[in-house]
Amino acid sequence: xxxxxxxxxxxxxxxxxxxxxxxxxxxxxxxxxxxxxxxxxxxxxxxxxxxxxxxxxxxxxxxxxxxxxxxxxxxxxxxxxxxxxxxxxxxxxxxxxxxxxxxxxxxxxxxxxxxxxxxxxxxxxxxxxxxxxxxxxxxxxxxxxxxxxxxxxxxxxxxxxxxxxxxxxxxxxxxxxxxxxxxxxxxxxxxxxxxxxxxxxxxxxxxxxxxxxxxxxxxxxxxxxxxxxxxxxxxxxxxxxxxxxxxxxxxxx
Numbered sequence: 001x002x003x004x005x006x007x008x009x010x011x012x013x014x015x016x017x018x019x020x021x022x023x024x025x026x027x028x029x030x031x032x033x034x035x036x037x038x039x040x041x042x043x044x045x046x047x048x049x050x051x052x053x054x055x056x057x058x059x060x061x062x063x064x065x066x067x068x069x070x071x072x073x074x075x076x077x078x079x080x081x082x083x084x085x086x087x088x089x090x091x092x093x094x095x096x097x098x099x100x101x102x103x104x105x106x107x108x109x110x111x112x113x114x115x116x117x118x119x120x121x122x123x124x125x126x127x128x129x130x131x132x133x134x135x136x137x138x139x140x141x142x143x144x145x146x147x148x149x150x151x152x153x154x155x156x157x158x159x160x161x162x163x164x165x166x167x168x169x170x171x172x173x174x175x176x177x178x179x180x181x182x183x184x185x186x187x188x189x190x191x192x193x194x195x196x197x198x199x200x201x202x203x204x205x206x207x208x209x210x211x212x213x214x215x216x217x218x219x220x221x222x223x224x225x226x227x228x229x230x231x232x233x234x235x236x237x238x239x240x241x242x243x244x245x246x247x248x249x250x251x252x253x
Contacts, residue, residue: 001245009236010180012171012217016231019220020163022137028053028130029154033146040144043165044135050159051146053131058124065121072114079103079110133158140165142229162229169199169219169233175208178215180239187219189227189235197225201237 031053038050083103133146143160152158169189173181181204190196205216217237221227 001247003243004246005241006244006246007238008240008242009238010173010177011234011236012173013232013234014169014171014216016167016169016221016227016229016233018142018162018229019166019168021142021229022139022161022163023157024050024133024136024159024161025155025157026053026130026133026152027154028127028152031055031131031152033148033150033152036144036146036148038141038144038159040141042141044139044141044161046135046137048135049132050135050141051133053133053152055128055131058128058131062121062124062128065117065124069114069117069121072110072117076107076110076114079107083107135161137161137163139163165223167221167223167225167227167229168202169221169227169235171217171219171235171237172212172214173217175213175215178204178208178217181217181237182239186238187235188238189219189221189225189233191227191231191233195226196235197222197227199225199235 033051034054035052036050037052038044038048044050083100083106086100086103139161141159142162144158146158169187171187181201183201183203185201187199187201188196189199199219199221202218202220205218208215219235219237227233
């Protein structure tokens with residue numbers, strides 16, 4: 001007999017899922033998709049352009065709005081100059097109190113008109129930005145529903161991105177076994193036809209399913225794991241280690 005350290009494990013099975021799956025859409029409504037730049041499986045960086053909508057009409061409106069801003073700015077300059085002349089000679093009696101007040105009101109109206117034009121231009125710039133669909137974070141494209149020629153609707157899903165390409169194994173265990181699991185426990189996960197990978201317990205779900213009496217254990221998997229979201233896997237969770245006396249199996253008769 002020899003003294004060896006034996007690991008005590010808990011067997012479990014469960015599905016593989018993305019740790020954080022981001023739904024990418026647009027707030028633009030009624031804009032036709034002009035270009036799609038990525039496909040499923042592509043790795044993207046935060047801020048990378050994924051698709052572009054047709055913004056020709058919005059750009060034309062922006063040009064018109066810029067012209068209106070120039071006109072409103074000129075009107076404000078003229079109104080301010082008229083008010084300044086009236087106030088400079090107000091005490092001389094050349095202008096009545098009513099005339100001075102009228103010019104003061106005209107100056108305020110011109111300033112408000114300019115502010116409104118600038119705000120409308122800012123709104124158009126936001127709408128143009130919404131025609132650019134960009135990645136919200138680094139990750140891998142898991143699903144693409146955007147096609148060239150389709151009309152985007154506000155809130156419509158166009159892409160799904162797996163944040164940082166991170167996957168998790170959701171191991172199902174009966175409630176009496178969950179008490180033995182601790183965060184950081186080592187896990188060996190294997191799927192049919194693929195080599196096993198080593199992960200670690202991230203957390204144990206705080207709730208139990210009322211029907212199955214099972215709970216979930218969230219196991220973080222390495223980024224290069226040969227697993228896909230939605231797949232099924234089985235594994236062994238190491239819950240303890242013990243020093244025991246052992247014999248070779250060949251001597252046991």
